[in-house]
Amino acid sequence: MSSVNDFLVTAGRDYELCIQLEPSFPKDYAVSAASFHIQQAIEKILKAGIMLMGENPEHTNSIRKLSDCCTRLGIKIPEGMDDIADSLTIWETANRYDSYITFSQNKYETSKKIYLELRNNLDICIKAINSLCDNNQEIDDQPDLNDGPQMIM
DSSP, rough: OOOOHHHHHHHHHHHHHHHHHHTTSSSSSHHHHHHHHHHHHHHHHHHHHHTTTTTOOOOOOHHHHHHHHHHHHTTOOOOOOOHHHHHHHHHHHHHOOOOOOOOOOHHHHHHHHHHHHHHHHHHHHHHHHHHHHHHHHHHHOOOOGGGGOOOOO
């Protein structure tokens, strides 16, 4: 199974690929690939959030299901996700099996904003967790002199 970091790295790659393809819009190959990879970026960032909260993400490509799971776990979902969740899932499926997709530039732009907001929120959470772990490690490494002699390894 992938780790939180694996999902974050691959989500970042998917997002970056979208950005690299944008100069070739409206060519079909660019729109098709970018719409597929923005869905993948959001799917992976949602799965990273679910794992960060201590659960294993469902094996699904459904952005709505993953988003609902995140909401249940207390992860704030950016405004606009309800408007694009189903379209993102359709883009992912259609790009694998169909030669034509219905693409909306507005939904694509909203998707990029949502990805960036989710990524930023997860980065903040990870930094906070790492800070807490670092602080606890420092505390655990310090002997408690009130308890008598101790061996420190």
